[in-house]
Amino acid sequence: xxxxxxxxxxxxxxxxxxxxxxxxxxxxxxxxxxxxxxxxxxxxxxxxxxxxxxxxxxxxxxxxxxxxxxxxxxxxxxxxxxxxxxxxxxxxxxxxxxxxxxxxxxxxxxxxxxxxxxxxxxxxxxxxxxxxxxxxxxxxxxxxxxxxxxxxxxxxxxxxxxxxxxxxxxxxxxxxxxxxxxxxxx
Amino acid sequence: xxxxxxxxxxxxxxxxxxxxxxxxxxxxxxxxxxxxxxxxxxxxxxxxxxxxxxxxxxxxxxxxxxxxxxxxxxxxxxxxxxxxxxxxxxxxxxxxxxxxxxxxxxxxxxxxxxxxxxxxxxxxxxxxxxxxxxxxxxxxxxxxxxxxxx
Numbered sequence: 001x002x003x004x005x006x007x008x009x010x011x012x013x014x015x016x017x018x019x020x021x022x023x024x025x026x027x028x029x030x031x032x033x034x035x036x037x038x039x040x041x042x043x044x045x046x047x048x049x050x051x052x053x054x055x056x057x058x059x060x061x062x063x064x065x066x067x068x069x070x071x072x073x074x075x076x077x078x079x080x081x082x083x084x085x086x087x088x089x090x091x092x093x094x095x096x097x098x099x100x101x102x103x104x105x106x107x108x109x110x111x112x113x114x115x116x117x118x119x120x121x122x123x124x125x126x127x128x129x130x131x132x133x134x135x136x137x138x139x140x141x142x143x144x145x146x147x148x149x150x151x152x153x154x155x156x157x158x159x160x161x162x163x164x165x166x167x168x169x170x171x172x173x174x175x176x177x178x179x180x181x182x183x184x185x186x
Numbered sequence: 187x188x189x190x191x192x193x194x195x196x197x198x199x200x201x202x203x204x205x206x207x208x209x210x211x212x213x214x215x216x217x218x219x220x221x222x223x224x225x226x227x228x229x230x231x232x233x234x235x236x237x238x239x240x241x242x243x244x245x246x247x248x249x250x251x252x253x254x255x256x257x258x259x260x261x262x263x264x265x266x267x268x269x270x271x272x273x274x275x276x277x278x279x280x281x282x283x284x285x286x287x288x289x290x291x292x293x294x295x296x297x298x299x300x301x302x303x304x305x306x307x308x309x310x311x312x313x314x315x316x317x318x319x320x321x322x323x324x325x326x327x328x329x330x331x332x333x334x335x336x
């Protein structure tokens with residue numbers, strides 16, 4: 001009987017502290033949202049098609065990090081398909097023009113990655129990364145991204161990552177951790 | 187001995203025969219105003235090099251010396267012209283946005299730097315298209331400057 005009382009009390013305490021914690025987290029969250037400026041808030045209505053592009057881009061990046069040409073080629077063609085499926089109609093005329101340009105360029109690079117050896121794949125990945133970064137600047141994304149930079153590859157080359165840990169897609173296993181986080185996006 | 191003779195004759199007949207097959211020639215009148223040479227201030231030696239080494243497959247006008255008219259060389263060329271123009275057409279340079287130009291220039295530089303362009307199979311029959319080490323440096327430097335100016 002005493003045991004039962006104790007456990008009920010413990011449960012109650014746990015529940016209370018849990019609820020309290022959640023409340024706090026929610027408040028923190030609200031606070032964070034409030035701090036964001038208006039344009040970022042608009043971007044928070046994330047664009048599913050842009051997210052799909054980013055997802056393929058990250059898979060491609062991971063394949064290059066792993067020195068896996070075949071996988072990179074497959075991810076390249078997937079990325080080309082998601083790029084083609086992008087719908088810019090909800091953006092302003094000016095953004096649409098910019099996005100069309102970005103998508104056209106990125107598609108070409110993705111298509112080349114789909115049919116090249118690893119050296120070429122990495123060359124194209126460099127320009128592709130610039131395109132995708134410019135795309136995110138317009139579309140926004142729901143995730144925090146890190147722009148990372150390797151000063152050695154082709155006089156300095158950047159890429160995007162979902163993690164702040166550096167895994168170099170330009171050198172792979174040869175220099176896996178070469179580079180640093182240059183910017184945090186979102 | 188007899189069999190060799192027969193094979194030689196068959197090959198000869200085939201060779202002569204394919205000369206009569208129709209080919210599409212990559213030729214057009216005049217150079218559009220958006221041509222690479224017309225919108226950029228290209229030094230004459232580089233201009234010349236690009237015309238000789240690149241324009242056969244990367245423009246709307248292929249020069250057809252006799253050997254480019256002979257089959258199967260002409261077929262081989264036709265395929266590459268199609269592919270080459272899809273990748274890059276110097277005649278339509280200024281229709282590209284700055285982003286696309288930078289992208290193309292980057293590829294041009296990489297291709298020449300690595301010796302992938304002009305293609306070996308092309309320079310084999312078109313000797314003057316090959317780049318000397320000095321020409322490589324010269325053209326790359328020009329393209330780099332152009333890229334940085336965009």
